[in-house]
Amino acid sequence: MFRHALPARTTLLAATLGAGALLLAIFGTLLIYFRDGLHREIRRTVINRDSAVLSPVTRQQITAASRRVAPRPLRAPEMLDAVLPTAQQDGMLAVAVFNEQGELLRAVPDTLLFAELATSDYVTLLGNVPVSRYHADFPLDRYFRGAQPRTTAPVLEVLLPLVEPGHTQPSGYAQYYIDARGLAGELAAIESRLDGHTWSILAAGAVAAALVLGGACFGLLRAQRLVAERNERLARANLELTLAAKASALGQITSHLIHGLQGSVASLRSAVAPAEKPDLESVAFHAERMQALIAEVVALLGDMRTGATYEIAPDEIATLIRQRGEAHANPRGVQLDVINRARRPLDNHRGSLLCLIAANLVQNAVRASAAGQSILVELTEAGGEVQLTVSDQGGGIPPDLQARLFTPGASGSQGTGLGLSISRLLARQMEGDLELVATGPAGTVFRARVGSARLQIA
Numbered sequence: 001m002f003r004h005a006l007p008a009r010t011t012l013l014a015a016t017l018g019a020g021a022l023l024l025a026i027f028g029t030l031l032i033y034f035r036d037g038l039h040r041e042i043r044r045t046v047i048n049r050d051s052a053v054l055s056p057v058t059r060q061q062i063t064a065a066s067r068r069v070a071p072r073p074l075r076a077p078e079m080l081d082a083v084l085p086t087a088q089q090d091g092m093l094a095v096a097v098f099n100e101q102g103e104l105l106r107a108v109p110d111t112l113l114f115a116e117l118a119t120s121d122y123v124t125l126l127g128n129v130p131v132s133r134y135h136a137d138f139p140l141d142r143y144f145r146g147a148q149p150r151t152t153a154p155v156l157e158v159l160l161p162l163v164e165p166g167h168t169q170p171s172g173y174a175q176y177y178i179d180a181r182g183l184a185g186e187l188a189a190i191e192s193r194l195d196g197h198t199w200s201i202l203a204a205g206a207v208a209a210a211l212v213l214g215g216a217c218f219g220l221l222r223a224q225r226l227v228a229e230r231n232e233r234l235a236r237a238n239l240e241l242t243l244a245a246k247a248s249a250l251g252q253i254t255s256h257l258i259h260g261l262q263g264s265v266a267s268l269r270s271a272v273a274p275a276e277k278p279d280l281e282s283v284a285f286h287a288e289r290m291q292a293l294i295a296e297v298v299a300l301l302g303d304m305r306t307g308a309t310y311e312i313a314p315d316e317i318a319t320l321i322r323q324r325g326e327a328h329a330n331p332r333g334v335q336l337d338v339i340n341r342a343r344r345p346l347d348n349h350r351g352s353l354l355c356l357i358a359a360n361l362v363q364n365a366v367r368a369s370a371a372g373q374s375i376l377v378e379l380t381e382a383g384g385e386v387q388l389t390v391s392d393q394g395g396g397i398p399p400d401l402q403a404r405l406f407t408p409g410a411s412g413s414q415g416t417g418l419g420l421s422i423s424r425l426l427a428r429q430m431e432g433d434l435e436l437v438a439t440g441p442a443g444t445v446f447r448a449r450v451g452s453a454r455l456q457i458a
Contacts, residue, residue: 009224016214016220027209039190043190046187047134047183050158054176057086058162062082064082065079065082066165073171076105079171079172080106083162086176091182092177093177094109094177095107097162098174100170104117113145122173126169128161130160131157133157134183134187135155135157135180136154138154138155140152143177153180154179156176156177158175159175160176310347312347313345314342314346315340317340317379318340321338325366328366329362334370334374335373335374335375336362337374337375337377338378339379342387343381344386357434358388361448362390365392365394365444368392368444369392369393373393373394375391386449388447388448391445392443393443396441397436402436405436406424432448432449433448433449434449435447
């Protein structure tokens with residue numbers, strides 16, 4: 001059992017580890033996917049936050065300037081004057097104002113070298129949608145005069161449409177460059193916290209998966225051990241049952257021998273009882289019957305012990321039944337007819353046991369028959385089985401005896417009560433049975449069924 005249990009345990013552990021690795025990989029992939037989506041959403045919200053703050057401030061400035069010049073619309077210089085004060089706020093690096101065609105009107109401070117409105121941004125702003133863009137490494141030396149070469153800094157670029165009150169289309173556009181060092185630190189802190197939470201959840205998931213899979217593996221190993229132990233007990237019980245069945249079969253055959261000898265011994269005693277004139281012919285006959293019966297059973301047991309196997313044709317079985325049955329029927333003046341209609345051969349073990357069953361049934365039929373009556377023995381086939389039917393013309397079996405006919409000790413006045421019970425056990429040993437088909441004043445019919453598979457007895 002242990003030789004088979006070790007590879008099975010190794011396989012189970014390997015399968016558990018593989019399942020755990022696959023589960024952890026799937027969990028980690030999903031976790032990282034959702035973490036990245038959450039990170040992008042938080043980053044977009046934080047970056048758009050300044051545009052959400054600047055947009056109402058700019059609208060308020062445009063509204064105030066429009067009231068001063070009402071009822072006419074704002075001119076470009078007036079719009080410029082309304083927006084440029086925002087450049088003085090803390091953290092504002094530069095402000096550029098464009099007209100409604102997207103042409104630069106003015107930029108503050110004068111050190112701003114490059115300011116233009118990209119076509120894609122212009123199309124977005126026409127729909128009154130602000131644009132926020134975070135530059136983690138903004139090249140200051142390219143956009144501002146006097147900046148150190150190759151100097152970069154985090155910068156937030158915000159583009160807002162300038163819409164006058166009562167209008168739907170922008171009258172101009174404002175571009176803001178804002179110092180984003182605080183925003184960069186905030187984004188880094190958010191990303192760090194997200195990474196920490198991600199790894200914590202991944203570690204917790206790995207521990208949970210390990211606990212669940214470990215518990216499942218332990219349960220499976222325990223179940224596997226219990227199954228192996230039960231299989232071992234089942235195999236041992238099967239072996240014991242096989243041995244018991246073999247011992248039972250041998251015991252039944254031995255019982256048949258004893259049962260047969262009892263009748264011969266009783267007849268032998270009757271023959272020698274008159275001391276002054278013993279019936280020597282009868283003594284010789286019964287002694288010969290005892291010797292033949294013992295030789296028959298010893299040969300059968302020898303074949304079973306050595307495993308010798310050969311087939312017996314139904315005609316041969318019928319001949320053996322006739323020869324053995326006539327030794328009982330002829331002295332009583334009873335006619336014995338044996339008819340064979342079977343074609344399926346039996347192995348020597350089943351054939352011999354069937355002959356033993358037939359001998360017992362014929363002996364019972366002879367005892368129940370009167371001189372001049374006949375006994376019919378038929379061998380037939382039905383449903384893959386060989387059937388032996390014995391019919392007599394006796395007076396039938398008493399009703400009180402029929403219910404316990406196959407019980408040891410149940411018999412008429414001339415029997416021991418063991419023959420039918422032993423014969424049924426022998427038939428069942430061969431996957432068959434022995435049954436009473438009919439009985440009455442016209443006679444009695446017994447039928448024995450025998451399977452065709454070989455009987456395995458050591």
